Amino acid sequence: MKCPYCSEIENKVIDSRLSKDGRTIRRRRECILCARRFTTYEKLEEILPMVVKKDGRREAFSREKITEGMKKACQKRPISITKIEEFVDALESFFQELGKKEIESSEIGEKVINNLKEWDEVAYVRFASVYRQFKDINEFMAELEGILKAKREKDQH
Secondary structure, eight states, rough: OOOOTTSSOOOOEEEEEEESSSEEEEEEEEEEOOOOEEEEEOOOOOOOEEETTSSOEEOOOOOHHHHHHHHHHTTTTSSHHHHHHHHHHHHHHHHHOOSSSSSHHHHHHHHHHHHHHHHHHHHHHHHHHHHHHOHHHHHHHHHHHHHHHHHHHHHOO
């Protein structure tokens, strides 16, 4: 591990701790040359399936892409970053445990959109407007009417 301050390769581990989820090791290191300390994180490289896009392209599974999309949908809504990250952790584990070599992007999108629908209607609509690629305002209105109808039915029971 290269020192971020002086680029020296020689360093020593001062402290190692397992993260709360047990999937990452945090290591405090000290550079042999400049004696400055820095932190590294060690995580098992997990084999995740390739994602097959709507147009047939394939790309690596990206938890960052999912997290960013959810953060945008949840911006200025009462949903914590921690809640989003926990959901993405669970989603990543789910797809890893499936053992498939490839998954459709729609499988990921449906899990995200269904989760957002439970959390917050505004975040759901924001994500749906991009994910569902509404062609015009009528399609968008139909989606909103469906949400309102479901809410009315829920309130009546």
